[in-house]
Amino acid sequence: PAVFAFGGSYMAESYEVVSGDPASYAVGPYAAKDPWDLCNADMTAAPNGLTAIAGGSTLDCSNSSDPVYTAVGVGSNGFPGNSPQFIGTFERESFGIFGELSAEFTDKLFMQGALRYEDYEDFGSEIVYQVAGRYEFSDNVAFRGSVGTGFRAPTPGQQGTINVSTRLPDGVPIAQGLFPPGGPVAAALGATGLKPETAQNYTFGFTAAFGDLDLTIDYYRIDIDDRTNAISPLTVSTDPTSGAAFANFQALDSAGVAGANTIGAVQYFTNAFDSRTEGFDIVASYPLDFGNAGTTTLSAAMNYTENSFESDPSQFLNSENQYDFINGDPQWRGIFTGTYNVGDFSLVARLSWFGEATNSNTGGTGPNGLRFQNLPNFFQTDLEGQWQINDMLRLSVGGRNLLDAFPDRDTISDFCCGRIYSSGTVVPWQGGYYYARLRADF
Template identity: 30%
Template sequence: MKYRVSVSASALAAALIMGSAPALADEPVEGEATEAADTATGAIIVTGTRTIGMKAADSPAPIQIMSSEALGRTGQPDLVQSLAQNLPSIQVQSFGSDLQAHNLQMKLRGMSPNHTLILVNGKRRHGTANVSVAGGPFGGSAAPDVSFIVPESIDHVEVLQDGAAAQYGTDAIAGVINFIQKKSDHGGTVNVMGGQYMDQGGQTYSISGDIGLAPFDGAYLNIAAQKKFKDYSFRGDINPQSIYYAEHGYPGVKDLPGYPYTNRIIGDPRIDQTVVSYNAGYEFGDYEIYSFGSYGHKDARAYENTRAPTVIPGMYPSGFAPQEHIDETDYSVTGGFKGLIGDTTFDFASTYGKDIVRVYVENSGNAELYADTGFSPTHFHNGDFKASQWTNTLDLTHQFDVGLAEPLNVAAGLEYRHETYGITAGDPASYYGGGAQSFFGYSPNDAGSYKRNNFSQYLDLSVKPVEAWLVDGAVRHEHYSDFGDTTVFKLTSRYDFTDAVAVRGTASTGFRAPTLAEGGYSGLNVGPGYIGGVLPPSSAAAQALGFGALKPEKSTSFSAGLVFNPAPKLTITLDAYQTTVRNRIMISSTFYGFSGNYCPAGSTQSGCLPYDADSYNIYNQLAVLGAVNAALGGSGTLTDWTQATAIPSYVLYLDDGVSRNIDGSVAVQTFVNGVKMRTRGVDLVVNYQTDLGSLGIVDWTLNGNYNANKVQGINGLPSALYSSTISPELTALIDDFSVVELEHSTPRFRATANAFWTLGKFSANLRERYYSEVYQIETAPSGSPVAGQNIKVPVKSSFLTDLELSYQIADPIRISIGADNLFNKYPTERSYELIRKWQLARGVSGRSYSSSKYPTYSPYGINGGFYYAKLSLTF
């Protein structure tokens, strides 16, 4: 594309901030910028700015750049892990249960994954259909799955660490991560790597690469692909249940894999994934037609809790270890046309993306189906999740000479977005009676489809009144078909006192509509002695409890920073920030219809425990029981336990339905607007380059982050439910455990010091990572000296060392060996004397499982060191 000297298309396009695109400026040509320039914040940025040619250190908002080379100097062939190891403000979920095991999420500045907007080439990336129904900071996350972006397709990544909802639309409360793809029309790379954990498991290989082509004059086509595989790991403890049964008439239990470590759930799943992507364009005159997209498939399996021989003795006389299996397809395509008409730039683009997750259970059985019919499948299709997003944008930019130091840059645009989410029911055998063991199937009661439309407009003005002062203001209006209208603002400014010292700051408001998955997910499980799961907030059952449709989150953000360039090749940025989110969406506390041997008030049956109408709250128990009964097809408003018509009698009663003793529990949750939360912190970035002459060049980088989350208030229960005045914690909307997770599962301090040394054909990358203490609370098990008490379970502060050594054995070939977590550091073990010893001792019978040695919320995982080798070919 050709550009005019007076007002270049890229300069104007850099100011085009649409709902899903940060800018239209041409990305840096591959190879033009040196590694030192990138690590010294010298790369040209297109995110968070409307000024062509701006460097990261010159930005009015804090932004960090990661080159593809820097991202590649880690052992894990996954962009999420590479980002987290290099940038302290990013934290990755290290372990997920059930479906979340296959789609670990990341968060920016300790906030929800849903608060970070993910872009590819400035265009909004669609979210995953695999919503997390866990509690804590990752609960409710349905953010894009970055593992479907091929690392070799990336030129560099721009991380805007600033509230930007007014610039880019919702989901940008914490910031924006923009993956800029290569536009090369020649050459390419091939990377082959293999590795594994030092102690056990995690065998990994990846074959990936890209190639640049010029189909015809003025056109470019860059194709990238990756095939990667990662095997199981295991970091759990012995399974005392298996030992018990092996010694009491079931010797076949010893044949279960790993005996006596038969419960393999604590560890990585097995993931086999293939992704292909392209980035293409054709430039003619002042115009460009462009397109990019990807197609990926993920096949993943994770162990679930091992079942005892008594669960389905006819099918599995020695017990069995069920596995959860997902078959996921993810694809996206973008097409656009941009260019220059007169002195006005335009960019029209359309993006469609979809994610389909098919859920299965293998090596399992349905105990009730087997008991009733003498037959049960061993393989179940539990249901499907589907999510799609279609985004259309039009952006216009024009510069006006108003007699100030630089022209007034005016950007305006429109966006229309259509989103869908749905759940498809599984095989009837997967939800019959108690359902498939380890993962109850999604029934027709859970199935449903949801959709909404969003239309937004924005206006952005950027000007320099004087050469040293930049002022940028943005306003955005959005209309949701299901949430109505909102208007958000942002004001950004920077003043350069000298070439060496500048100050910058921002103030903004934000808005995030609930994802369709948060509003529509349903998973109600019925089993022997148990009914539980998640109700959609707007379902009849949730409404009967006083809940209803979710409200949007609203936020207010402030930041202030300093930029220093005290010497050549030395750049220092220091930015403080505060973001307050009101009505943050998360999973609620569990509400019980009844629990164990507690009985209705006034009951005289033997075996019933005393029932305090206030502290244990019989009113809420009856309300929950009635709502769940109605959700299962029952009728009427319950005033007594015995009136339930749809809840199975074996759940309500111990024997023939006459004794009135309650055996089992009804327990439900729903997504709610739970808390008001404040996040405060400071980001530090220092870059320096040392020229050692004959000893080579060293690029030094220090990234630091202080981040403190504070729950400032918990929203009250709906009026239909009763809040205890004696023991309010028993009836809180969000329980104490979740509050501690929100506040203390993200390290307060994180730092990464990196030295990259090059000497001729040899290079070495040394990275030191620091994580301050995190913790959660856990209730001590029965038998423990502090049984029933809440115990602090910490992961103490830790230093981790990463090292990679590389050598160019020929012009196109480089070999590398390295280690992430070189010294095989593990997180602090959970207390043996207070927790694990007594959990292990419980395994005499029944559904008792092995304990986890390590807290699964460890910010750097539970697997120890990972060692790898790579072969790289450049042509």
């Protein structure tokens, strides 16, 4: 028999950036160099400076590194508020309609096809599809596969978000962070409006049953065009000898960006590159029956994932970010689980494995001036016991990362602000978590 399904969707999205208290973004006197006219243009002490020196000040106008020439960040603290130039409401409406048809063409062949039309008021329309099939080669073995396309419009948040903080490289406070691609800061440095991502995906695999052992192996590939990604930081400096960094400052200053002289680095979202993600999944399960002593299910799930660039990303990503995109996360991952049930009690034990990876940072002697840290295999143990007290109450006690394991600490000074572990990796880094939970179903 054939089965046909159809439907539709409507979505209204809104992302609002509100203004902070004026004091949180105000450009104060210390956002400019020498706000009290202590030094002359020829780097000699002005009358105010001579008075300060006579009073015991260590002011040295002839030294360009003297604190008098330091412009500190805008705002009342390390995370300045949003100024009026960044506030706004980012809204859009979209709708979609879809249809799906599935049918068993023979006793062995099952096919499924789906078609979806989406229309976004800010990014136009697109038609995407997926075709999938399954063929039973025998009673115990079946092959399956699919091919399809995808479409993802940038979210209002990606178009309007701002995340700026004040950092202290070399002891000098500067503002750096992520700016909206359509805002004045990013636009002054070459940002353009975001485009939708499009994708093509393929899968092929098989399922098999060998007695009580169930096994599935699937290959997958996802090609993404115009992938949205934050660019590598663009350095900004008021030092005329700093090359591109000074050119960035001039661009910001010419665009009338408030506090341009206190901005140290700029990032924004853009359609940075085309990418390919491919790999395979292996899943196996095996049940054990101990009669009155209970039952156990053993399962293992392993994944291998490989990322690659399908276009040149060097316009938007520096060497470090390119290397980390390929190598920064483990390519291998495995989850091994045992579930034991007897009466009203159950016990779940899980071992998670994260394979080796490599992190990079600048300032090294390796290729492209990088230095590297090899991250070894990481293992995490989880354990949970459950007791079904009655039809309504269930008690659970357990721990995630039971042995309180941590990945290797950073040895190449890649993270700021006191962090010693990478918070951008899939490897857990927050240590053990232990809990007791009582659930009531009414």
